Amino acid sequence: MILLKEARQRAENDARMHGYYLHPDPEFLRNLLEGLTRNEDRYGYPSCPCRLASGKFEFDRDILCPCDYRDADLEEFGFCYCALYVRKDVHEGKTSIVPIPERRPMKKQTRAYAKVVETTTEMQPHVPSTESQQPSNIEMKMWYCRQCGYMCFREDPPHVCPICKAKAEIFAEIIITTQVLTPIRQVKE
Numbered sequence: 706m707i708l709l710k711e712a713r714q715r716a717e718n719d720a721r722m723h724g725y726y727l728h729p730d731p732e733f734l735r736n737l738l739e740g741l742t743r744n745e746d747r748y749g750y751p752s753c754p755c756r757l758a759s760g761k762f763e764f765d766r767d768i769l770c771p772c773d774y775r776d777a778d779l780e781e782f783g784f785c786y787c788a789l790y791v792r793k794d795v796h797e798g799k800t801s802i803v804p805i806p807e808r809r810p811m812k813k814q815t816r817a818y819a820k821v822v823e824t825t826t827e828m829q830p831h832v833p834s835t836e837s838q839q840p841s842n843i844e845m846k847m848w849y850c851r852q853c854g855y856m857c858f859r860e861d862p863p864h865v866c867p868i869c870k871a872k873a874e875i876f877a878e879i880i881i882t883t884q885v886l887t888p889i890r891q892v893k894e
Contacts, residue, residue, distance in 0.1 A: 707742045709735070712751070716741075716789065719771055725779060726796035728788050737789045741770055755787030756809065759817040763845070766859050767813060773864040774808040781805075808864065847879040 713727075716738065720727055728734040740754025752758035753768040767773040775785040783800045784791040786807065794800045807814070848862040849855075853869035862876035 707745045707751075709738055709742055712738045712742045712745070715751075716770075720790055723776075723790075724793075725790045726793060728784075728791055728802075729796050729798070734789070737787060741789075753787060754789070757814070757817045759819075763860070764813070764816050767809065767861075767864070772809075776865040776870060777808060778805060847881070848876045849879050851875050851877055 713734075716727055719725075728737065737754050741751055744754060744758060745751040748758055748760050748762075748765070750762055750765070751770045752765050753770050753772045756768050756772075758765045758768060771790060772785070775790055778785045779790060779792055782805045783795045784802055784805075786805060788802050791802070792800070795802060845858055845860060848857050848859065850866045850869065850871055852871040852875050853866060855866050855868040856879075857863065862873045862878075864873050865871070866875065
C-alpha cells in the first residue's frame with residue numbers, strides 16, 4: 706500500500722526538479738494525492754487521479770503521473786489538467802485555476818472507457834496475477850528524441866520529452882529490420 710506521505714514526497718520532488726509547485730490548497734492537494742495513491746494501489750502504477758484509467762499499463766502509459774500532457778498544460782495554462790502541478794504565479798494566487806481542455810487524444814480515452822465497461826463494477830485492489838493475461842492489441846514502437854537522445858518504447862511518442870522538454874514532433878520512430886540469411890543448397894547434377 707502506497708502511503709500518502711510517499712506520494713506527496715514523490716510529487717514534491719518532481720515539482721521541484723521541474724520548477725513547478727503543488728496545488729496551493731492543502732485540502733484539494735490531499736484529495737489529489739489520495740486519488741493518486743488509490744490508483745497506484747488499484748492498478749499497480751500511479752495513474753493520473755483526474756482521468757479514467759483502463760487498468761492496463763500499456764493503455765495508460767501516457768497518464769502515469771506526472772502525465773505526458775502536464776508540461777504543455779503548465780506552459781499554456783499555468784497548471785496541469787487536474788491542477789496537482791502549478792506554476793509559481795498560480796501558487797501565489799496571481800492566476801486562477803479554471804477548467805482546461807483535455808489534451809489526451811479521444812482514441813486513448815475511448816480505450817480506457819471500453820476497458821472499464823468490460824470489468825465488473827466492483828473495484829478490486831491490484832494483485833499481480835500468476836495466470837497468463839490476454840495480449841493487448843497495441844503496436845509498440847521505439848521512439849528517439851532527436852534533441853537529447855532519450856529513447857522509449859510505447860505506442861506514440863511522448864507529448865513532451867521528459868528529459869529536454871522537446872515536443873512530440875522532434876521524436877523519430879526507430880525502425881529495425883532484420884534479414885535472415887539461409888544457406889543456399891547446391892543441387893548436384
